[in-house]
Amino acid sequence: MKSGGEKHSDEGAQGGNVFDLDRLRQLIELMESHDLTEINLRQGSEKVQLRRGAEQVFAAPAPTVAAPQPVAPSPAASAVAAGPVADGANIVTIKAPMVGTFYARPNPQSETFVKVGQRISADTVICIIEAMKVFNEIPAEISGQVVSVLADDQQAVDFGRPLFKVDTSA
Template sequence: MTESSKADDVFDIDRIRKLIELMKEHDLGEIDLRQENQRIRLCGAGHGHPILASGMASMPMMAAPAPVAAPAAAIAPAAPAAPASDVDGPHIEIIKSPMVGTFYARPNPNAKNFVEVGSSVQTDTVVCIIEAMKVFNEIPAEIRGKIVQVLVKNEEAVDYGKPLFKIDTRG
């Protein structure tokens, strides 16, 4: 690897180590850097103990599992399921949770859901919020299509990789 390409590589181990030290030094809970189609995200597991999380912009981020308790508030009913023929097939993509946390279908308790069954989404459409360590992370669809199924309930605890939505990429 040339010196120039190493300097441009956000996944260079020396750069990651420096970012972890920066997190420890300034007691940061999270660092999320994006440049063109590259992304690196570091999430702290606690004071001074960062967990590495990285991925390309078009791929989900990774985070180490940590226990997360769901809030005691009442859970809203799930969105109605679409007919089975609409939610399965080669044109169906699944949006998965990029982290461990609590799923929120809407920005606040009095607001409408970000998306519902039948909603059209673009790559930058926010489909939900996942709260992790008191940080509210807006989750973009990262694909285009139409929501055909919501797979989790509002305020449900989710793990990394848990399916959240099914998207029909034809719509």
């Protein structure tokens, strides 16, 4: 035995391999007893990397928060899509494009972004949704007259929750 715990290649090794099967089994037992998931060893030009599969836990990816981009309506739009959704006879529901806190006004002392009866255009900011400390201005994406406001100021909203109803014929 050399100092430092190294073995000569002819002691306890098969065919000169310092990392023989018995030694690898010992290392695996060591990993299990100490709850290790990986060991990297090198001796001379020999390298061994052992990995023990830990229980895999799958989690949903964290939502990405970015300023919403206007989206052109597509024929294959899903039924739960956020943004404007036609309710029938020219009434369109604007839905939350993300999960967060709905703000009807830019700050507590200001008037609301929009009021019932107000005409809006596609680029009119109708509310702010705060998600992960980021305040996202939400544009109407449609033109028309606001028929109703369906969310309360500072209310938590989910993706796809109805926020406004707009008459597009007005």
